Amino acid sequence: MTKLDSKVPEGPIADKWTNHKNNIKLVNPANKRSIDVIIVGTGLAGGSAAATLAELGYNVKAFCYQDSPRRAHSIAAQGGINAAKNYQGDGDSTYRLFYDTVKGGDYRSREANVYRLAEVSANIIDQCVAQGVPFARDYGGLLDNRSFGGVQVSRTFYAKGQTGQQLLLGCYSAMSRQIGKGKIQMYNRHEMMEVVIVDGKARGIIARNLITGELERHSAHAVVIASGGYGNVFFLSTNAMGSNVSAGWKIHKKGAYFANPCYTQIHPTCIPQHGDQQSKLTLMSESLRNDGRIWVPKKKEDAEAIRAGKMKPTEIVEEDRDYYLERRYPSFGNLVPRDVASRAAKERSDAGFGVGTNETGEAVYLDFTSAFMRYGQEEANVHGLNDASQEKIRELGEQVVEDKYGNLFQMYEKITADNPYKTPMKIYPAVHYTMGGVWVDYNLMTTIDGCYCIGEANFSDHGANRLGASALMQGLADGYFVLPYTIGDYLADDIRTGSIPTDTDEFAEAEKSVKDQIDFFINNKGEHSVDHFHKQLGKVMWNKVGMARDTKGLQDAIKEIKEIRAAFWKDVKVPGAADSMNLELEKAGRVADFLELGELFARDALLREESCGGHFREEHKSEEGEAARDDKNFKHVSAWEYKGEPADAVFHKEELEYKNIELKTRSYK
Amino acid sequence: MNLTLKVWRQKNSQEKGQLETYQVKNISTDSSFLEMMDILNEQLVNEGKEPVAFDHDCREGICGMCSLFINGEAHGPGEEITTCQLHMREFKDGETIHIEPWRAKAFPVIKDLVVDRGAFDRIMSAGGFISVNTSGNTQDANAIPVPKEDADMAMDAATCIGCGACVATCKNASAMLFVSAKVSQFALLPQGKVEAAERAQNMVSQMDEEGFGNCTNTGACEVECPKGISIENIARMNREYLSSSFK
Ligand SMILES: Cc1cc2nc3c(=O)[nH]c(=O)nc-3n(C[C@H](O)[C@H](O)[C@H](O)COP(=O)(O)OP(=O)(O)OC[C@H]3O[C@@H](n4cnc5c(N)ncnc54)[C@H](O)[C@@H]3O)c2cc1C
Ligand code: SF4
Ligand code: FES
Numbered sequence: 001m002t003k004l005d006s007k008v009p010e011g012p013i014a015d016k017w018t019n020h021k022n023n024i025k026l027v028n029p030a031n032k033r034s035i036d037v038i039i040v041g042t043g044l045a046g047g048s049a050a051a052t053l054a055e056l057g058y059n060v061k062a063f064c065y066q067d068s069p070r071r072a073h074s075i076a077a078q079g080g081i082n083a084a085k086n087y088q089g090d091g092d093s094t095y096r097l098f099y100d101t102v103k104g105g106d107y108r109s110r111e112a113n114v115y116r117l118a119e120v121s122a123n124i125i126d127q128c129v130a131q132g133v134p135f136a137r138d139y140g141g142l143l144d145n146r147s148f149g150g151v152q153v154s155r156t157f158y159a160k161g162q163t164g165q166q167l168l169l170g171c172y173s174a175m176s177r178q179i180g181k182g183k184i185q186m187y188n189r190h191e192m193m194e195v196v197i198v199d200g201k202a203r204g205i206i207a208r209n210l211i212t213g214e215l216e217r218h219s220a221h222a223v224v225i226a227s228g229g230y231g232n233v234f235f236l237s238t239n240a241m242g243s244n245v246s247a248g249w250k251i252h253k254k255g256a257y258f259a260n261p262c263y264t265q266i267h268p269t270c271i272p273q274h275g276d277q278q279s280k281l282t283l284m285s286e287s288l289r290n291d292g293r294i295w296v297p298k299k300k301e302d303a304e305a306i307r308a309g310k311m312k313p314t315e316i317v318e319e320d321r322d323y324y325l326e327r328r329y330p331s332f333g334n335l336v337p338r339d340v341a342s343r344a345a346k347e348r349s350d351a352g353f354g355v356g357t358n359e360t361g362e363a364v365y366l367d368f369t370s371a372f373m374r375y376g377q378e379e380a381n382v383h384g385l386n387d388a389s390q391e392k393i394r395e396l397g398e399q400v401v402e403d404k405y406g407n408l409f410q411m412y413e414k415i416t417a418d419n420p421y422k423t424p425m426k427i428y429p430a431v432h433y434t435m436g437g438v439w440v441d442y443n444l445m446t447t448i449d450g451c452y453c454i455g456e457a458n459f460s461d462h463g464a465n466r467l468g469a470s471a472l473m474q475g476l477a478d479g480y481f482v483l484p485y486t487i488g489d490y491l492a493d494d495i496r497t498g499s500i501p502t503d504t505d506e507f508a509e510a511e512k513s514v515k516d517q518i519d520f521f522i523n524n525k526g527e528h529s530v531d532h533f534h535k536q537l538g539k540v541m542w543n544k545v546g547m548a549r550d551t552k553g554l555q556d557a558i559k560e561i562k563e564i565r566a567a568f569w570k571d572v573k574v575p576g577a578a579d580s581m582n583l584e585l586e587k588a589g590r591v592a593d594f595l596e597l598g599e600l601f602a603r604d605a606l607l608r609e610e611s612c613g614g615h616f617r618e619e620h621k622s623e624e625g626e627a628a629r630d631d632k633n634f635k636h637v638s639a640w641e642y643k644g645e646p647a648d649a650v651f652h653k654e655e656l657e658y659k660n661i662e663l664k665t666r667s668y669k
Numbered sequence: 670m671n672l673t674l675k676v677w678r679q680k681n682s683q684e685k686g687q688l689e690t691y692q693v694k695n696i697s698t699d700s701s702f703l704e705m706m707d708i709l710n711e712q713l714v715n716e717g718k719e720p721v722a723f724d725h726d727c728r729e730g731i732c733g734m735c736s737l738f739i740n741g742e743a744h745g746p747g748e749e750i751t752t753c754q755l756h757m758r759e760f761k762d763g764e765t766i767h768i769e770p771w772r773a774k775a776f777p778v779i780k781d782l783v784v785d786r787g788a789f790d791r792i793m794s795a796g797g798f799i800s801v802n803t804s805g806n807t808q809d810a811n812a813i814p815v816p817k818e819d820a821d822m823a824m825d826a827a828t829c830i831g832c833g834a835c836v837a838t839c840k841n842a843s844a845m846l847f848v849s850a851k852v853s854q855f856a857l858l859p860q861g862k863v864e865a866a867e868r869a870q871n872m873v874s875q876m877d878e879e880g881f882g883n884c885t886n887t888g889a890c891e892v893e894c895p896k897g898i899s900i901e902n903i904a905r906m907n908r909e910y911l912s913s914s915f916k
Contacts, residue, residue, distance in 0.1 A: 073727060127803055186790070241728060411729065531711060575717060
């Protein structure tokens with residue numbers, strides 16, 4: 001086991017980033033023109049990096065599998081983006097955002113990275129406003145904020161329920177400008193299939209043109225992976241259908257360590273599964289927990305009657321409702337962090353109080369009645385309606401809620417055919433985000449020279465649990481403000497290298513390995529579709545490596561995933577041809593990688609004999625059922641080195657140091 | 670429910686396509702339209718046939734990838750809805766459903782139901798941005814207050830998902846709704862006002878170059894737009910930025 005060098009600069013935490021920026025090498029503008037950078041993925045992380053690097057003068061080649069950069073899954077983020085602006089004057093600061101993020105991550109993230117994230121956060125908002133991102137404003141014309149879980153200040157900026165969309169479109173605009181100038185060559189409908197390493201350095205990729213099926217060689221002086229999260233290893237998640245781990249996994253197989261694969265965020269407020277035909281799950285933004293109250297019936301008979309369709313939630317009187325988050329966590333109430341809220345929902349459902357009328361019976365209520373009445377009363381007061389009836393007040397309140405969350409309510413109604421203004425929403429936890437990912441140092445470089453990883457695809461800033469509205473912040477921080485500096489330090493040595501040729505053995509070998517796998521899939525006349533295996537994997541992951549994990553379940557999972565993987569390689573069927581658009585072939589390659597990741601994921605969860613953040617081991621909990629961390633033995637990052645089968649992966653440790661924050665048991669009570 | 674599907678199949682952009690008929694059975698009314706398509710595809714794969722290619726990704730109405738022309742309507746029945754948000758409860762057991770790709774000269778078919786909307790990206794590269802670099806020295810976000818009403822109108826225009834339903838619906842295959850939404854968003858904000866006229870001209874001339882038709886104010890685009898983008902945006906663009914300078 002080697003020790004990993006995080007390359008965190010010396011000095012007091014508040015000065016590290018500034019000092020580092022002053023000490024790293026720069027590339028002058030003329031030399032940037034002779035340097036190529038490949039960016040795989042054009043979501044918030046890759047898109048912002050592509051735009052900024054092109055503005056600086058580098059030649060950027062960017063890749064995405066969708067038909068346009070505007071469609072990356074960042075587009076789906078609803079709730080908002082954090083920044084320590086302290087516009088509300090409620091005591092926010094860089095330190096507080098840093099502190100909240102480290103605490104929210106259950107003390108499993110790297111202090112220096114998180115501090116830098118908090119430090120650059122304010123500038124992100126300035127940049128986005130300059131680009132024309134239409135954030136919500138108050139009547140004075142200034143930017144508005146809301147609160148998210150796990151914090152006690154209002155620092156979340158938002159654009160209705162479409163914050164991710166607006167931020168991504170901002171990035172996409174900035175990219176479009178550079179595409180127009182020819183500084184970014186954009187390869188839409190292209191999938192990265194392999195990384196090419198020359199003399200120990202990442203020097204290019206093999207990409208498949210998803211329209212023609214052609215394999216293409218692309219070279220560069222550095223390769224940046226910004227391919228998003230791997231939640232789809234669970235089959236059902238709130239990720240897009242095409243979200244995948246493959247880009248990250250390919251570099252893992254070529255030497256990049258993969259860190260904390262087991263850290264997954266299960267989001268408490270998603271629309272419950274309707275049945276077996278389900279293809280993905282839909283999130284209801286966390287921002288709803290600002291105004292919605294979560295409850296289940298106090299009496300088991302009521303829950304049973306609801307599940308049987310014999311009773312409606314509106315018939316249950318106030319005294320018979322159990323607002324279990326407010327009961328268990330009086331100081332944070334409905335705004336506890338996601339992992340805590342998810343486990344609490346599972347606990348109530350498992351105990352027989354779930355209200356789902358679907359096949360699983362799993363659901364709890366998210367109820368806006370109190371908010372309707374509270375806002376309605378305010379409105380009535382403002383408009384001098386002193387004797388407004390209860391109905392009138394509710395109507396006024398519904399209007400206010402509609403202004404805030406209208407699109408979310410509408411989305412809910414479209415999917416469930418229930419009107420959430422009249423009856424509480426039904427929600428249940430679902431896989432949402434992956435804190436784990438490719439290991440990177442302070443410069444965001446992986447353990448392969450010249451290969452960087454940014455955004456959700458890396459492991460860096462969120463520890464064992466991510467706070468709401470912090471992923472957008474991280475993606476844009478990495479892409480706009482961090483990578484453009486740190487990559488220069490590396491590229492400064494390449495100003496005389498000249499362009500990297502692609503007619504070399506290294507490229508030929510990489511291309512051949514990709515071609516061999518494609519040919520295998522096309523020629524393997526198996527019995528079952530790719531989805532057949534993906535669903536099997538998903539079931540094992542959800543049942544045994546999901547919200548609650550134990551030794552036996554994890555051991556079984558490792559065994560079962562290995563079996564599914566073997567069956568997949570024997571029996572998968574991929575119709576169609578290699579040299580044309582072939583969606584089944586695309587899926588096959590991605591599921592092949594999920595089947596390896598899944599096993600490593602379970603191994604990582606088994607090794608981590610503690611509960612922290614989103615990783616909950618049944619064997620490690622306090623008397624009240626809360627996660628019990630073990631700082632003595634597990635205050636580290638687990639980074640895995642590829643050696644063939646997942647069972648052979650070699651474990652490495654990055655010890656975490658907390659010099660600016662005292663390690664405490666996380667409490668939201 | 671059991672359904673008959675008439676689906677457009679086309680090998681690639683060169684070859685001619687045709688409608689093929691398929692049967693699907695036991696579809697849950699709670700399933701989405703695309704989940705129904707998944708079931709059709711699973712069935713085809715099991716029969717060793719090539720599944721139907723269609724675009725989709727987020728499946729929650731925001732990425733703009735999904736794009737089916739269902740029973741003669743872009744994104745199918747229902748108002749302000751994308752294909753992926755359409756649910757099977759909108760259909761009747763035993764019904765026959767026609768499924769075709771977007772049809773427009775500027776959106777050539779790539780395969781089956783997948784079309785090439787690259788023209789939208791090129792219109793964006795021609796002017797769909799505010800010329801500002803990431804310098805790290807941008808002025809404070811609250812330095813210029815923006816009236817809430819303007820910010821809200823900009824936001825309404827900005828919610829366009831670039832799906833192309835407006836083009837597919839328009840008898841002239843015009844992209845004016847898409848273009849005017851972007852032009853309006855930026856023109857309504859002080860940050861974007863400076864370049865507003867130039868932006869509008871550059872985007873519109875690229876639009877013409879791509880082979881989109883002229884706008885004759887039929888308003889069909891607004892009706893099918895899944896995000897409720899208003900044709901008021903087209904009027905604003907014409908009035909304020911195009912009429913004066915294109916004389
Ligand atoms: C429904 C939902 C709501 C969310 N809401 C919030 C929120 O309110 N606030 C918040 O902070 N966070 C939120 N998140 C999390 C946040 O949106 C994501 O973590 C973040 O946007 C990820 O950005 P990214 O750039 O890393 O990846 P993505 O946006 O996922 O982009 C990945 C890119 O990689 C490309 N790609 C992937 N594989 C390949 C390959 N092999 N070859 C070529 N290209 C490839 C894709 O085409 C895409 O361009 C939400 C997430 C979801 C799913
Ligand atoms: S204006 Fe409406 S229909 Fe046209 S691309 Fe935008 S969202 Fe789609
Ligand atoms: S699949 Fe994204 S909008 Fe329909």
